[in-house]
Amino acid sequence: MKSTLTINSANSTPPSKGMFGKLPVAPAYRVVFDTIEKLVMTGKLKPGDILPTETELAERFDINRSTLREGIRLLEQNGLVVRGAAKRLTVSVPHIVDLTSRISNALILHDVTFRELWETYIILEPALAKLAAENATEEIIKKLEDNLESMIACGEDADCFNKLDYEFHDLVAEAACNRPMLIARQPISILMMPAAHAILPRLNTYDRVIVAHRKILDAIRAHDQSEASEWMHKHTTDFKRGYESLGFDAGEHLVNSGFDASAGIKPQA
Amino acid sequence: MKSTLTINSANSTPPSKGMFGKLPVAPAYRVVFDTIEKLVMTGKLKPGDILPTETELAERFDINRSTLREGIRLLEQNGLVVRGAAKRLTVSVPHIVDLTSRISNALILHDVTFRELWETYIILEPALAKLAAENATEEIIKKLEDNLESMIACGEDADCFNKLDYEFHDLVAEAACNRPMLIARQPISILMMPAAHAILPRLNTYDRVIVAHRKILDAIRAHDQSEASEWMHKHTTDFKRGYESLGFDAGEHLVNSGFDASAGIKPQA
DNA sequence: GTTGTACAATTGTCGGACAATGAATGGTGC
C-alpha cells in the first residue's frame, strides 16, 4: 500500500516515475459509461427514460459515435440500458436473472466447490421458507399448489420432475419477498441443478420429495414459520445425503457442470 | 408460460404477432461476445491466455474492427477479459468486487428495503462466523487480532472505527472460505454502511462493538462454532436495535444511500 | 378504421486513417 511516501526521495528513481502511480486517465468510452452510470444511480436518469440518439449523444459528449457506442456497450452489458422497442436506448434496471447468471458463471470460473454451495444453500433455503411462511401471498400459494399437483401428475418422468422441483424452490424463494436472498440463492440453485438431475433417477426419491414439498407448502399456507423452515431444512439435507450416497465428494470442483448449466435455465430473460 | 399453443387460433390476433417471439437475430458485436464467452466458459480459453490483437480477431471473425471492439467492451464489462500489461487483451475471471458492486447497484435501483437487507444479514453473518470458526487460518486470525487492536486504539474516532468495523466483518467472511456466501454478504454489507455510520456516533456503542468483536474473535480462535455464531447473532441484532432506536423504519427504501455508498469502498479493485 | 406506401430517422456495420504509447530492436559506451 506504500503508506509512507516522501516527496524528497531523490535517491534511486527519478521522481517522475515510481511514485505517482499512474493517475486514472480512463479511455473516453469508459468515461461515457461512468458518466451515464452515475446519472442513473443518482436518479437523474430514471428507468424508462429514453436516451438521445447516438449521434446526438456523441455530439453532446463531443466524441465520435464509434467511441460513444463502445461506452453504450458497457452500459448495455451492465443492464442499465436496453435497446427498447424503437431501437432507442432506454434506461433500465438490471434484471435479476442477468445478475444471477453472471454470478453463477463467475462461480464456475472460480472453481467453486459443492461444499461451498451446500453450506450456503442449507442456510438460505430454510430461511427463505420461513420468510415465505411469513409473507406468501394467496397468488403465489396457488402457484405452489399447482406446482405440487403437476409434480404428482408427473409420475417418474425425471426431467419433468426435476423441472418442477426446481420451480418449486424458486417459487418458495419468490414468496419470501426478499431480493438479496433471492439473488444469493439463484446462482446456487442453478449450479446444483446437474447434481439434482443425477440424484433423482438413481435414488428414486420421488416420494420423499413430494412429501417434503407438501409439508413445506402446508406450513407456508398456515404461516407456520418454524415448520416451514424445519421441513425445508430436512428436505435440503436429504438432497445432500443423496449427493453423497452417490459417491460424490463434496469438496470436488464443479467446473464441468460448465456452460450449459447456466445457460440452460434462463427462464424468460 | 403459454404451454398450449394451437396454430389454428384464427380468432383474435393474427398469428404473425404474439406467437413467434422474436427469433434471435443478434447483432454481430453480440455474437462476438457470446462466442468468446462460451470459449472461456468451456475452458477453451483459460484465464491468463492472451487474445490475438484486435486487428487479427476482426480478420478471423471477418468483421470490422469497430464492431469487434464493441464486442470486446461487453466482455470487458463482464470481467472476462482485461487489458493486461502490454495492453493486450488477457482472459480473466470476474473479480468478486466487480460482482458485488454490481449487485449492490442493482439492489439500489430495485429500491431494496432495509428489512430485506437485514433479514438476509442476520442469516448470513452468524453462518459465516460459524464457518470462520471452522475454517479460519492462523494468518487470518492474526489479521483479526490486528484489527481488534487497531479498533481499541481507535478510541472514538467514528470514521476510523467504522472502517475497522467494516473490515472486521469482511475478515470474518473471508475466514469462512465460502465464496457464494461471501458474494451474498458483500453487497448487503456495502449497502448497510451508511446506516452503520449513522448509528455509531449517535448511540455511542463503541464498547459494545469491541466486546462483541472480542468474543467473536475468541470463539473463532478456539474453533468454537456455536459460540462464534451466537455472538455474531447478538452483535448483528444489536446493530438492528441501534438502527431502529434511531427512529428509522426498516421497511424504508434505501435509494439515497445512493451512489457513493457503493463507490466508496471498492478496496483494491 | 384499417391497410398500404413513401419518406425520414436511426442503428449496425464498414473501411480507412492517425496520434499516443508501450514493446521490441538495435546501436553505443564501458
Place this chain on the structure above:
DNA sequence: GCACCATTCATTGTCCGACAATTGTACAAC
C-alpha cells in the same frame, strides 16, 4: 559481455465518413 539509450514497430484509442437495413411516421387509398 552487459548496461543504457534511441529508434522502430505494433497496437490501441479515437476519429471521420459512409451506407444498407430496419423501423417510426405521415399520408393516401380502401
